[in-house]
Amino acid sequence: MTAYLLLACAAFIAGLMNAVAGGGTFITFPALVFTGVPSVIANASNAVALVPASFASAWAYRRDYQNVEDLSFKTMVAVSLVGGLIGAVLLIATPETTFDGLVPWLLLGATLVFAFGPTFIPKLRERFQIGPPGLLFLQFLVGIYGGYFGGAMGIVMLAVYSLFGLTNLNAMNAMKSLLAGFINGVAVIVFAATGNVVWRQTLLMIIFAIAGGYVGAHYGRRLPQMYLRTLIILISTSVTIAFFVRDWGK
Numbered sequence: 001m002t003a004y005l006l007l008a009c010a011a012f013i014a015g016l017m018n019a020v021a022g023g024g025t026f027i028t029f030p031a032l033v034f035t036g037v038p039s040v041i042a043n044a045s046n047a048v049a050l051v052p053a054s055f056a057s058a059w060a061y062r063r064d065y066q067n068v069e070d071l072s073f074k075t076m077v078a079v080s081l082v083g084g085l086i087g088a089v090l091l092i093a094t095p096e097t098t099f100d101g102l103v104p105w106l107l108l109g110a111t112l113v114f115a116f117g118p119t120f121i122p123k124l125r126e127r128f129q130i131g132p133p134g135l136l137f138l139q140f141l142v143g144i145y146g147g148y149f150g151g152a153m154g155i156v157m158l159a160v161y162s163l164f165g166l167t168n169l170n171a172m173n174a175m176k177s178l179l180a181g182f183i184n185g186v187a188v189i190v191f192a193a194t195g196n197v198v199w200r201q202t203l204l205m206i207i208f209a210i211a212g213g214y215v216g217a218h219y220g221r222r223l224p225q226m227y228l229r230t231l232i233i234l235i236s237t238s239v240t241i242a243f244f245v246r247d248w249g250k
Helices: 002-020 025-034 039-060 073-093 096-127 132-148 153-164 169-193 199-222 225-248
Strands: none
Touching: 002 025, 002 039, 002 169, 002 199, 025 039, 025 096, 025 199, 025 225, 039 073, 039 096, 039 169, 039 199, 073 132, 073 169, 096 153, 096 225, 132 153, 132 169, 153 169
């Protein structure tokens, strides 16, 4: 019961975090691992658990959607789906021991992106601008990463949209939430078909992640972003250190 309570709380917090600032994977993935789920299955189950929350957030942001100039949104969805499919297949093909060794580094990279992304994005935007082809290519790469791991995927997408020239944060969050849902959604099909999901824990997390995602999308504008981001960075740093210690202790 303690493990299920931990997973429910983690899922709710993750859904809220993903709707407001991102970083939900830093909560749910380690919660699954530390309750005894193998890392590859934990990563797959984590993706399954957060899909409904992404779509719940996207629905809450439905009034903030804007058309992207010179680019079909259907094309963005298509490249996201293909990328997510490739990433999911790569994850399933990765041996458990190999993925265990990669996890601390994936978490470290995601933590650095989350922590320093907002500082470097404006500087990158001053030097680089991407057009529709560049946006599609980068979205495809984000899809592969999201299907494989997904930590800080939302932050990476916001960075890409900023380089494209988008400035409306609510509209960017709306597109990010929906495309993240598609990326994880196609990955879910792969994970479920290959038997890499612990359904009892995952279904519990889905319920609480949806609740957190919807609450976060509705009330996220009222939360102090600086304090929330600081808290997420502290959590992600602690989790990353814990996984490095766990890996070195083997």
